[in-house]
Amino acid sequence: xxxxxxxxxxxxxxxxxxxxxxxxxxxxxxxxxxxxxxxxxxxxxxxxxxxxxxxxxxxxxxxxxxxxxxxxxxxxxxxxxxxxxxxxxxxxxxxxxxxxxxxxxxxxxxxxxxxxxxxxxxxxxxxxxxxxxxxxxxxxxxxxxxxxxxxxxxxxxxxxxxxxxxxxxxxxxxxxxxxxxxxxxxxxxxxxxxxxxxxxxxxxxxxxxxxxxxxxxxxxxxxxxxxxxxxxxxxxxxxxxxxxxxxxxxxxxxxxxxxxxxxxxxxxxxxxxxxxxxxxxxxxxxxxxxxxxxxxxxxxxxxxxxxxxxxxxxxxxxxxxxxxxxxxxxxxxxxxxxxxxxxxxxxxxxxxxxxxxxxxxxxxxxxxxxxxxxxxxxxxxxxxxxxxxxx
Numbered sequence: 264x265x266x267x268x269x270x271x272x273x274x275x276x277x278x279x280x281x282x283x284x285x286x287x288x289x290x291x292x293x294x295x296x297x298x299x300x301x302x303x304x305x306x307x308x309x310x311x312x313x314x315x316x317x318x319x320x321x322x323x324x325x326x327x328x329x330x331x332x333x334x335x336x337x338x339x340x341x342x343x344x345x346x347x348x349x350x351x352x353x354x355x356x357x358x359x360x361x362x363x364x365x366x367x368x369x370x371x372x373x374x375x376x377x378x379x380x381x382x383x384x385x386x387x388x389x390x391x392x393x394x395x396x397x398x399x400x401x402x403x404x405x406x407x408x409x410x411x412x413x414x415x416x417x418x419x420x421x422x423x424x425x426x427x428x429x430x431x432x433x434x435x436x437x438x439x440x441x442x443x444x445x446x447x448x449x450x451x452x453x454x455x456x457x458x459x460x461x462x463x464x465x466x467x468x469x470x471x472x473x474x475x476x477x478x479x480x481x482x483x484x485x486x487x488x489x490x491x492x493x494x495x496x497x498x499x500x501x502x503x504x505x506x507x508x509x510x511x512x513x514x515x516x517x518x519x520x521x522x523x524x525x526x527x528x529x530x531x532x533x534x535x536x537x538x539x540x541x542x543x544x545x546x547x548x549x550x551x552x553x554x555x556x557x558x559x560x561x562x563x564x565x566x567x568x569x570x571x572x573x574x575x576x577x578x579x580x581x582x583x584x585x586x587x588x589x590x591x592x593x594x595x596x597x598x599x600x601x602x603x604x605x606x607x608x609x610x611x612x613x614x615x616x617x618x619x620x621x622x623x624x625x626x627x628x629x630x631x632x633x634x635x636x637x638x639x640x641x642x643x644x645x646x647x648x649x650x651x652x653x654x
Contacts (some may be wrong), residue, residue: 275395275398275400275403278453278456279395281448281449281453282390282391282453283406283407283408284448284449285346285350285383285387285446285449286383286384286387286407287414288350288354288442289349289380289384289387290384291417291418292439293354293376293379293442294326294377294380295494296418297319297322297495298494299423300422301495301496301499302498303434305499305502307431309364310369312499316496316613316620319612321370321373321374321377322380323377323610325379325380326377327377327602328377328378329349329380329382330384330606331381331602331603332345332378332382333381333384336386337386337389343390343454345382349378349383350379350387350446350450351447353380353383354443354447356372357435357438357442358439358442360376360439361435363432364431381606385602387453388407391453391456394457405524405580408580409524411520411576412517412520412521412576415520416517416518417441418513419511419513419514420514421437422434425437476589476590476647478644478646479582479585479586479643479647480601480604481639481640482644483578483601483605483640484604484605484608484636484640485608485640486547486578486582486637487607487609487636488608488609488632488633488636489544489633489637491608491612492551492612492615492630493516493568493630493633494516494571494572495612495613496616497513497564498511498513500512500627503627504558504559506559508561508564512565513568516568516569516571518572522573523573523574523575526573526577527580535649536581536588537585539577540578540582540585541644543577543578544578545641546573547570547574548634548637549570550566550567551567551630551633554630555627555631558627612632
């Protein structure tokens with residue numbers, strides 16, 4: 264069936280919803296649901312704790328690869344076609360994990376899942392943002408990322424409600440059952456929007472790494488490592504400590520993320536994105552340090568889940584906005600730099616955790632790397648120019 268490229272939705276909320284659903288499918292059911300499943304898969308004997316860290320590494324390697332591939336296709340005007348294919352592929356890969364009991368097969372699927380997730384996470388918001396900008400509604404684009412927050416809540420409920428009924432690889436079933444219809448609807452809707460326009464030679468190609476932006480980029484690298492350890496291993500730490508939290512640490516983190524986009528967006532508008540980011544790094548560092556300062560205590564888990572869950576999306580939103588203030592005409596190149604830095608740092612997190620565990624350290628003690636990375640980010644943010652939003 265042919266689709267007109269001149270299709271106009273009856274409301275600007277429908278494209279935002281379609282992008283949000285795409286993020287739920289790929290970034291939550293495809294990626295983040297692994298966090299609450301991790302301790303269950305280990306306790307079921309499907310994987311070891313060391314293999315669990317390796318699976319996270321394979322997934323983040325795929326994410327970095329997919330994000331870079333997305334920008335390659337975006338620049339050539341093929342973004343929409345690749346987005347639709349990868350969105351459906353991501354849901355199918357989640358389904359295939361039901362039969363992935365051998366570790367090598369599961370590792371391969373987590374790698375492919377990461378690749379498709381990286382493509383969707385870059386191109387779905389980009390496609391809808393382009394349409395919103397044409398409608399004069401670009402300021403609403405941040406609402407697409409509410410899909411991540413809502414998806415985190417849904418993923419927590421799916422895992423908790425089916426914990427007693429499923430075992431081993433079958434634990435992927437709720438995510439797959441939810442992802443497939445959502446992916447079909449989002450694909451059908453996003454296919455009706457106009458595609459991307461290739462970049463032209465007139466685009467700005469001035470240096471991204473200048474005196475103003477270099478500290479911001481390096482700080483963002485620290486943020487990637489700082490958040491990924493608790494957002495990957497917090498439920499596993501809870502299980503390692505023998506603490507059965509109700510509600511779970513993952514549910515607390517998911518609930519805290521829900522209002523965080525609105526909170527940090529408005530705080531950045533009120534006091535400036537730089538000052539908001541300084542507060543963001545400080546709060547996030549306090550959350551990670553709670554695990555280190557309150558070992559074997561539920562209070563440490565609660566504080567980490569609440570403070571990290573309520574800040575990590577704000578870091579992304581504020582950094583992207585401040586970076587575009589410093590380089591207002593380099594959207595695609597800017598996205599490439601930020602995604603690469605954040606992804607490489609995320610990739611380092613599970614590697615450090617795996618190395619620590621294999622050398623006899625507790626999983627919770629490896630969070631020291633995340634705390635150091637966030638302190639690094641805070642110190643570098645002090646060197647970023649204080650640019651008010653819109654100026």
